[in-house]
Amino acid sequence: MGTGNPMEMFVHHPLCLLRSVPSLPPLNHLSVCFPSRFRYAVLGAGFAGLSVAWHLLKQASKELKLCIDIYDEVGIGGGASGVSGGLIHPYSPKAKLLWRGAECWKESIELLNIAEAAIISRELDRLTQDLNQNNDESIVWRRGILRPATMxxxxxxxxxxxxxxxxCRIESIDKDAAQNLIPNICVPLSAIFMPEAMTIHPQRYLQALFLACKKLVKSSLVSGYEEKEINLHKKSVHKLIELAGEYxxxxxxxxxxxxTLPELSGELPLRTCRGVVAHLQLPNDIEDEYGEHSPSVLSDAWLAVQGPRDMVMGSTWDxxxxxxxxxxxxxxxxxxxxxxxxxxxxxxPGIQKWIFKGARAGVRAMPPKTPLGSLPILGCIDDFVDGKDGTKYWLVGGLGSRGLLYHGWLGKLMAGAVLSCNEDVLPSELTSWKKIKLL
Known part of the structure; x- marks a missing residue:
């Protein structure tokens, strides 16, 4: 039998069961009442998974013991995220601002800056060399994006x-202005130019973001706060029940x-689409390099420029x-x-001079169409998993071909929902798919 002290019986309870208790202390004082470590598993080391992991570490109380385990059989950026073209801007193909595009743009740029800062720090102190050996290679090219117009x-x-x-401005430019940006570009009428839009190297960016997570953990230890931990497991999780009760x-x-998880098979309103991208290179004996400041091109087939002699072309839709x-x-x-x-x-037309260096593919999870556009799906999915082990189950899915734009904002939202165990903090537009499914 307990002593009758209400705080004693809360000590071993998950945070999610306590959010409605009036006397519960603020999140930044939880370690006083909850000395045990909180453990979270993130399945997937792509845009969504790394963003969720970063924001869990960032939003958690400094006094809260926290362990995050990331599971991905092929490692960081090994799936569709790492194969993406890396073109980032907040607009639809018709140059209309996407739903919540301003928030998505802001949060993605914030994560990009964090990743870049982590790389700069690594190059200065040389303390960490375990992610890749491309220390002198960029993760972002701030050259803008050009979209040619048609009749x-x-x-x-x-x-x-x-x-x-x-x-993220949009400039309407004529044919001559377009050719000044990209010599020999073929623009029959006019084009729109987004000077602040960027081209990202997805895999390097994700590796840098994971490095930022590790540095955040290290800084919390140096500052004398409660222990934080983040681990990457190159391992498949075939069934959610494999991890049940551990987190x-x-x-x-x-x-x-x-x-493909048996607990979610046939339950998610997602369409699959495999896309192939081709890596192209300009031969050494050809001097006609792509302009150092010339933008990437977004059209029926996009060209993600990564240097004067390197670019990625995509994508197919299977x-x-x-x-x-x-x-x-x-x-x-x-x-x-x-x-x-x-x-x-x-x-x-100059692309004909470039040679094929290889191809990669990834399967996108395309979200359902809504009156607001094709929106990702988020939420607590306990009702689908039917778990009875005290573990809470959450989903971030359906980022489609806009994962790079959405991931920062969605990761921030999901981390807040997980830490507070309150799905109500998520926009209803992103959780409404569950109500339809459960009818």
Whole structure:
């Protein structure tokens, strides 16, 4: 029997069971009442998973003992996130600001700055060398993005361009101005130019963000606060029950692979789409390099420029594919080039001089369409898992082809929901899919 002290019986309870208790102390004083460590599992080391992990560490009380285990069989950025083109801006193909685009843009830029700072710090102190050996390679190119207009969309592009964010401007430019930005670009009518838009190297960025997580953990220890820990496990989780009871919460950030978990099979309103991207290089004996400050190109086939002689071209759309392998066969690569090269050369004929260096593929988890557009799906999924072990289950999914834009904001939202164990802090537009599913 207990002593009758209400705080004693709370000591071993998960935080999520206590959020409605009036006398519960603020989150930053929880260690007084909850000396045991909180353990969270994040499934997936892509955009969503790394963002959730960072924000869990950042938002948790400094006095709270916290352990985060990230599970991904292929490591950081090994899935669809690492294969993406890395073009980031907050607009639709018609240059209209996306739903909550301002928040998404702000939070993604914040995470990018954090990742860059981690790399700069590593280069200065040389204390950590275990992520990659490309210390002198960039993770971001601030060269802007150009979208050529067509007869069908020129008017709507120009109209929407007038309502852009100050932090990511849209400029309507004519053919001559476009060719000044990208020599020999083929722009029949006009184009829109987003000077603040960026091109990211997805895998390097994710590695840098994980490095930032480790540095945040280290700084908390140096400052004398309660122990924080983050671990990466290159291991598959085939069933959620494998981890049941080991964690206070499990956050599923597996993209299209979330539907392969038996507990979620057939439960998620996601469509799968495999995309192949081709890595191209300009031969050494050709001097016609891509301009140092020339923007990447966004059209029927995009060109993500990573240097004067390196770029990525994409992407194909193979709907309902269940081929999750990042490897691309010679036949699949040939089909991809046949599809993408004519589209890319229509805008940038010089691409014909570039040579094919390899291809990678990833399966996107495309979200359901809503009146507000195709929105990601978030929420607590205890009702789907039917767990009875005290573990809470959460999902971040359906980022589709906009994972780089969405991930910062969604990771921040999900971390807040997990730490408070309160789904109500999430926008209803992102959790409404559950109500439809459970009817």
């Amino acid at each position: 069908k969309n020129v008017d709507i592009l120009n109209e929407n361009a007038r309502n852009c964010l100050e932090s 206070n919460a499990i956050i599923i950030c597996l993209g299209a692979k979330a539907g 709907w309902k594919s269940r081929n999750y392998s990042p490897n691309v066969s010679a036949e699949e690569a040939s089909f991809a080039l046949e599809e993408l090269l004519p589209k890319a050369s229509a805008n940038y």
